[in-house]
Amino acid sequence: MHTVRREALSALPVRHAVPALRSALSDRGVAVLAAPPGTGKTTLVPLALAGLLDGEPPHERGQVIVVEPRRLAARAAARRMAWLLGERVGDRVGFTVRGEHRRGSRVQVVTTGVLLQRLQHDPELADVSAVMLDECHERHLDADTTLAFLLDVRAALRPDLCLVAASATADTAPWSRLLGGDDGSAPVVETQAALHPVEVVWAPPERPLPPPHGMRVDPALLAHVAGLVRRALAERDGDVLCFLPGVGEIARVAGTLSDLTSADVLQVHGQAPPAVQDAVLAPGERRRVVLATSVAESSLTVPGVRVVVDSGLAREPRTDHARGLGALTTVRASRAAAEQRAGRAGREAPGAVYRCWSEAEHERLPGRPRPEIELADLASFALQIACWGDPGARDLALLDPPPEAALRAARSTLTAIGAVEDGRATERGRRLARAGVHPRLARALLDGAQQVGRRTAAQIVALLSEPPPRGAGDDLTATWRSLRRDGPPADAHAARWRDEVRRLEQALPADSAPVSRPADDVAAGTVVALAFPERVARARPGGDYLMASGTGAALLAGGSALASARAGWLAIAVADRPAGAPSARVRQAVVIDEDVARLAAAPLLQVAEEIEWRDGDVIARRVERLGAIELSARPLTAPDPELVRKALTQGLRDGGLSLLTWTPAATALRERLAFCHNALGDPWPAVDDAALLDHALDWLPAGARRRADLAKIDVTAALRGLLPWECAARLDEMAPERIEVPSGSRIRVDYSGERPVLAVKLQELFGWAAAPALAGGRVPLVVHLLSPAGRPAAVTADLGSFWKEGYKAVRAELRGRYPRHPWPEDPTRASPTRRPNPRRRP
Structure with a gap:
């Protein structure tokens, strides 16, 4: 040595x-x-x-x-x-x-x-x-x-x-x-590091900027970062290490600093060529500005650094399990990450860190980054643990258990591609795991090789296995064509792609060869759709697309190579859905036709009879769907009656009971039944809207098939059909429709309010000591005493007390106004009458 x-x-x-x-x-x-x-x-x-x-x-x-x-x-x-x-x-x-x-x-x-x-x-x-x-x-x-x-x-x-x-x-x-x-x-x-002191310079932008949204970082913040790099070069000695969230932001800041003459600008990230990585890890002859992702926080030591410029941003995975969409999102870096980054300035000598936020903001940052197991798509993890023999991860020593919902979604994906069965890895699943890529891509590699050939399948899967190169358009087929050109690779991405193609091709069995090689769009679309069948999308009249998952998708505004094709179908390779956005954005896709969609997304193909309430009536039809995409439909001539009744019930829920014809008799009967239920309880049935809807199948007639039939229903008969026999026999006793008063009139009882009401002219009740109580004597009848003209004169629930105390005042007020009507001093002994006294002859 x-x-x-x-x-x-x-x-x-x-x-x-x-x-x-x-x-x-x-x-x-x-x-x-x-x-x-x-x-x-x-x-x-x-x-x-x-x-x-x-x-x-x-x-x-x-x-x-x-x-x-x-x-x-x-x-x-x-x-x-x-x-x-x-x-x-x-x-x-x-x-x-x-x-x-x-x-x-x-x-x-x-x-x-x-x-x-x-x-x-x-x-x-x-x-x-x-x-x-x-x-x-x-x-x-x-x-x-x-x-x-x-x-x-x-x-x-x-x-x-x-x-x-x-x-x-x-x-x-x-x-x-x-x-x-x-x-x-x-x-x-x-081990204690021999750290030198690091001065913290709080350097937020002059004006507040909007927070990062999805993958978008405000260009004004990146311009501010570039300005801080220039300031650091002027104020400090040594190399500058600048932390940015991703490759795109690194490229933009590098472009802004392209006129620097006092330092070399280097870009270090996972996609950087080996030569650049080596240059970053070796001391330079000139001052350097190293623009890096979080890879430089602790995984790499960059010599010569005396200054750190920290944008304060990082990238984390986010997965929309319901829609099958995953993406990286930009977040604020944690305090722990900020300390790691700042420490890079004090490895070899005293240094400084310029932070693009305020000291007050620093205290509000999360303490540490969230573990990836809480955020990521767990399909690869679920396949690994299934192959390991512990599909529930119950016996594994993990710091944090996997979220149950995310693990269920992962198992569902693996089951759909035949990788697991009853939670256990199948032989096919073990083959997929050995491919060394995400299970979706492994499925596309194995099955795609049978359709488009080993090399073609390997090329497309290699293209899908890492983010598209910077500057690539949304047409994945065009990107593929540019990469497979003869000659030396054009850049580091192309070199990695060729290496990965060779590796994936070696992972395939030698007999994976189609009869003939399909056209580029067909081949690429087949492989992409095999990997992401729920992202097969069909054009909608408005110009956007509907994916088989049920999520809308829109092409990139002003920069889409696919927009000019006006394709009826797409196989979407890369898409993300910004927070709060109604549709996903298509980052890369392939133009396909319906035949490719049917072939590659065959597990999502369903033919079903749909009998449902839609647009105000029952729709009964046989529908062929690719996931959420409707391919064809034709009417059913003999739909299942029970399903029709359920659809009508849903229609009643959506449109309300006003879809029925409520005659006065039906309304009155419903009010009487409601009174009995409230006063007596079970077995008297509830007849409020919710109860009638819950039991609609019990009273809807078997022959009803459409909205028009609802209006023909005899609601009175339907309500009586809800009554148990013992209640039907006692209805008139418990809640009589009419009550005979002393004058001989049979007066209708009003059950529409909280208490039953009998509205009757006062003279017809002479001699009646008390009004009857209803519901077996439980509920007193409220009497509205009317003047001879039929206007309310008094209200009482105790007629006997009224005769003793209230009648005198009413008599004094109305006697002069209605002289032809009897106003006896003692109404309890007077004869009831429906008519006024006869006129006196002159």
Whole structure:
């Protein structure tokens, strides 16, 4: 080993923690390593455990695996370790990422996805002595799953396998409990970073800007970030590391800074070419401005940085399980992430961080980022745990359980593509898992190869497996044609695409070949629709589309290559639905026809008889649908009578009972029945709107088939049909329709109010000591005493008291006005009459 590299190793603070870590692993086999970024945990610790440092024996015989959450970080870690040993990558230190493998004899750096694949077919890891999971604090779903599987392996197969959970934060208690299991908390080994002071400069925009919305970041904020970079270059020494949420924002800020002459502008993200990644990780001859995503928070150490400019934004996954739409969304970074970012300025010397928000806003930020398991599409996770043999994840050591609704949606997706059955992985599901892509894409790869050919299916799936290149239009077929041109790859995206095509093609059986090669749109549309059948979409009259999932979709305004095609059908590859938006936005799609839609989305094809209330009447028809898309319909000549009755019931719910013909007799009967139910309770039936609708099937006649039939229903007979026989026999007794008064008149009782009312002329009640009580004597009858002209004169529920106390006042007031009518002093002894006294002859 060269002297300079010994010096580089000795400068790493984590070297002081190695003895304690080795001791903890010897005692317990598990440990948590807390070491801030820049301390050397990713590079020195694996070399020490593998016995590759001077005077350090290996902790155990066997290979040391280092697990990184990102491909960029895995490559960088392997190169750094090989450099420290004075070797090339592939000697004693290697790495494996999707599509690229360099075998190392002692240390292998892999991504979480690669290790998950290996654990599924080789859970024993016989040639491995230790596994270190790096950056576990970032809470990536694959990382959480990998650790849970490794703890299972330790418990069941390899108690000698050493596990190290390495975190860049001091929040180690949850990991310690998780790794310790039933034996108590696992040992925690901490390393203090030799941090220099970092000055915080609060630098919000001059005027408040709208918060990020979906993937959109206000251009004014990006202009402000670029201005802060220029300010930092003028005010401070050293390189500037600027954190931005995504590739698009990095490109926009880089464009704004393109006129810089005092510094080189570098862009680092997961899609950056290897040459750019190498340039970022090595000191430059000139000052540098490094524009980076969150990958530089803890996964990568960028030398020479003295200043950090932090936009305060990050990207998180969001999944709309009901619509089958997933996307990244821009959010405010957490306080923990802001501290990680700021710390990058103090690794080598005193530094400064310029934050694009105020100190007051900082206190309102979330404490830490949410774990991915709470936010992401869980289809891949659900397939992994099903193949592992624990489809409910009940026995897995996870810091956070998967949300039940998201897990149900994932299982539904897997069941639909034949990957699981009764929760257990099928043989097909295991084949899909081995493809190393999302289960939807694996299904499109396997089934698509039979339709369009191995290479074509691999090319389309490779295109779907990562975000489209910057500047790509919404026509996926055009993007595919540009990528498959002969000659060297045009850029890093094209190079990665070709590597992934080769990998996917090797994963397919050799006999996956169609009879003939279809046209480009047919081939691409078939594969896309196989991956996302619920996103097959048909044009609507307004110019937008309806997806099979039932969600509307609109092409991008002013920049859609697909708009000119005016396609009747699309297979949508990439779409997102902004919060609050009624429709999804189509980011990439393929023009297809109905035949392709029917073929690729065949599981969604249904033929059903629909009998329902729609547009004010019963509709009965046989309908062919592709999900929510109606393909054809024809009327039913003999619909199921019971289903028709249910549709009529729904019509009554929608349109109300006013659709029936309410004669005065029907209304009066309903009021009498309501009175009995309120006064006597069961078994007298309730006849309010809700009750009648709930029991509509009991009183709707069998022959009713349409709205017009509702108006013909004899409502009076229907109401009487609701009465039990014992109630029907006593209805006139409990709630008589009319009551005979002393004059001999039979007066109708009004049951429309809270109490039954008898409105009758006062003279007809002479001699009546008391009005009868109804409902078996429970409810007194309220008497409205009318003048001879039929106008209200008095109201009483106690007629006897009225004769004694109220009658005199009424008599005094009305006697002179109606002299021809009798007004006896004692009405209880007078004869009732319906007529006035005869006129006196002159």
